[in-house]
Amino acid sequence: MANVKVIYGSTTGATESAAAEIAAAFGVQAINISNATAADFQADLLILGSSTWGVGELQDDWAAKIGLLEHADLKGKLAAVFGLGDQSGFADTYCDAMGIxxxxxxxxxxxxxxxxxxxxxxxxxxxAEEGNMFCGLALDDNNESEKTSSRIGAWVEQLKQHL
Ligand SMILES: Cc1cc2nc3c(=O)[nH]c(=O)nc-3n(C[C@H](O)[C@H](O)[C@H](O)COP(=O)(O)O)c2cc1C
Known part of the structure; x- marks a missing residue:
């Protein structure tokens, strides 16, 4: 059984609930980056999620703990990212934190x-975009919350094919 970890940062709860849904699909509990340690970054598949704040910045708790990711040894490991943002209100920096x-x-x-x-x-x-692809799963609960669950479901299936 592959070791999957889901680590997220969330200010108003949107990324937290997406993280909980993703983690449940892998039978694990999501980890708030505020409580994360270096050991939490050791996984066969590391799933990282952040909302974007300011103008294209990492969520605050991620910004405070980004050193954990910057020092993690992820060689030979899989990683996947997801982000929450507002494609209408912040059209120029949509889900930038996911790209970071x-x-x-x-x-x-x-x-x-x-x-x-x-x-x-x-x-x-x-x-977070290159050509017509996002580097991960872009969610938008501000404008398209009705699409979030189906987007998560399809993405989880996509990830599971790698395990
Ligand atoms: C002050 C402020 C700045 C924001 N900046 C961005 C941004 O640059 N890009 C983006 O895609 N969304 C931006 N957002 C939208 C949030 O990322 C979005 O509301 C998200 O769902 C919040 O998720 P959270 O509750 O997990 O923190 C911003 C929202 C606020 C209130």
Missing amino acids: LAQKAKGQGATLIGQTSSEGYGHSSSV
Whole structure:
């Protein structure tokens, strides 16, 4: 059985509830980055989630604990990222924090999985996007909360194919 960990940062609860849904699909409990330790970054598949705050910044608790990711040894491990953002109110920095987490995880040697199509979203730019793909799962509870559960369900199935 693969060791899967889900680590998230959330200010108003949107990323927390997405993390709980994703973690439940893998039969684990999501870990709030506020309570995370270095040991939590040791997993066969590390799933990292952050909402975006400020203008394209990591969620505050992630910003405070980003050193854990920057020092994690992820060589030979899989990582996947998800993000919560507002594609209408922050169209130019939509889900940027997810892109920041992806870059850092790759920088530590992880193989990133779980990329998704960015077609059908209404943003104009995102550091989490390359071509017409997001580096992970982009969620938007501000504008499209009705799509969140089905997006999570499809993404979890996509991730499970790698395990
Ligand atoms: C002050 C403020 C700044 C924000 N900045 C961004 C942003 O740059 N990009 C984005 O996609 N969403 C942005 N958002 C939207 C939040 O990421 C979104 O509401 C998210 O669902 C919050 O998730 P959380 O409750 O897990 O923290 C911002 C929201 C606020 C209130």
